[in-house]
Amino acid sequence: MNSKSLSCEQVRRVDQIAIDEYGIPGIVLMENAGRGAAEKIHGVAPPGLITILCGKGNNGGDGYVIARHLELLGRSIQIVSTCEISDLSGDAKTNAEIAARSDIPIQKVDESSRLQLILDPAATIVDGLLGTGSKPPLRGMYADLVRAANNQPCMRIALDIPTGMNADTGEAIDPTFIADHTITFVAPKTGFASPNASKHIGQVHVVSIGVPSKLLRSIG
Numbered sequence: 237m238n239s240k241s242l243s244c245e246q247v248r249r250v251d252q253i254a255i256d257e258y259g260i261p262g263i264v265l266m267e268n269a270g271r272g273a274a275e276k277i278h279g280v281a282p283p284g285l286i287t288i289l290c291g292k293g294n295n296g297g298d299g300y301v302i303a304r305h306l307e308l309l310g311r312s313i314q315i316v317s318t319c320e321i322s323d324l325s326g327d328a329k330t331n332a333e334i335a336a337r338s339d340i341p342i343q344k345v346d347e348s349s350r351l352q353l354i355l356d357p358a359a360t361i362v363d364g365l366l367g368t369g370s371k372p373p374l375r376g377m378y379a380d381l382v383r384a385a386n387n388q389p390c391m392r393i394a395l396d397i398p399t400g401m402n403a404d405t406g407e408a409i410d411p412t413f414i415a416d417h418t419i420t421f422v423a424p425k426t427g428f429a430s431p432n433a434s435k436h437i438g439q440v441h442v443v444s445i446g447v448p449s450k451l452l453r454s455i456g
């Protein structure tokens with residue numbers, strides 16, 4: 237990994253400074269993240285359906301953007317969401333509404349047996365459940381969804397961090413998403429260098445979200 241690693245706190249600070257001091261709207265950061273991630277996913281995902289798991293925060297928000305761009309790239313996609321669009325907020329809600337208006341298929345799951353029915357064993361799974369806002373260990377349905385995803389015989393791609401991982405230490409309490417590829421935003425996370433992390437992160441791809449290099453240099 238050629239980029240300097242950052243902690244979750246540092247990356248969240250990049251986000252906030254970009255918005256508050258540089259005036260880059262959060263929705264622009266999310267669009268850059270999602271479009272960049274979609275292009276990486278298109279490059280590594282085998283032919284066929286791509287199922288995007290979307291959680292209730294901005295990690296899920298990235299997933300709604302990714303779905304729109306993968307469809308534009310000609311890929312077959314479906315979104316599996318852990319909550320109603322009305323339960324989302326901010327940029328994630330905006331992008332969920334855009335996806336719904338675009339007739340992108342969105343199915344809500346409230347427990348994992350339903351997910352087993354939805355998941356096509358051959359379909360690539362994209363993990364947009366939890367990112368830097370995660371406080372492991374996983375609770376309730378998120379733990380069940382990660383176990384169900386890990387049991388599928390398909391490629392798995394994590395967005396920003398594998399759900400369940402402590403991205404600062406690399407600690408991966410069971411269950412933690414097991415990714416073949418991790419598409420991470422701004423910079424690799426500090427914990428990715430830990431031996432505990434390697435089984436879960438797979439190949440790491442860093443995607444820029446359009447933050448100026450002057451800001452990146454200022455993060456110590």
Ligand SMILES: NC(=O)C1=CN([C@@H]2O[C@H](COP(=O)(O)OP(=O)(O)OC[C@H]3O[C@@H](n4cnc5c(N)ncnc54)[C@H](O)[C@@H]3O)[C@@H](O)[C@H]2O)[C@H](O)CC1
Pocket residue numbers: 247248250251265266269291292293294295296297298365366367368369370371372373374375376378395396397421422445
């Ligand atoms: N600068 C950037 O890197 C950008 C990052 N983006 C993406 O935003 C997420 C972070 O989003 P956030 O809304 O802060 O949190 P999450 O989506 O990670 O978590 C959502 C929500 O989930 C709840 N939660 C926390 N821990 C648990 C748990 N153990 N079990 C169940 N639920 C949990 C909690 O309420 C959280 O708030 C980042 O990773 C990127 O993907 C931006 O899109 C672009 C800029």
Ligand SMILES: [K+]
Pocket residue numbers: 295363364365366367394395396397398399
């Ligand atoms: K994730």
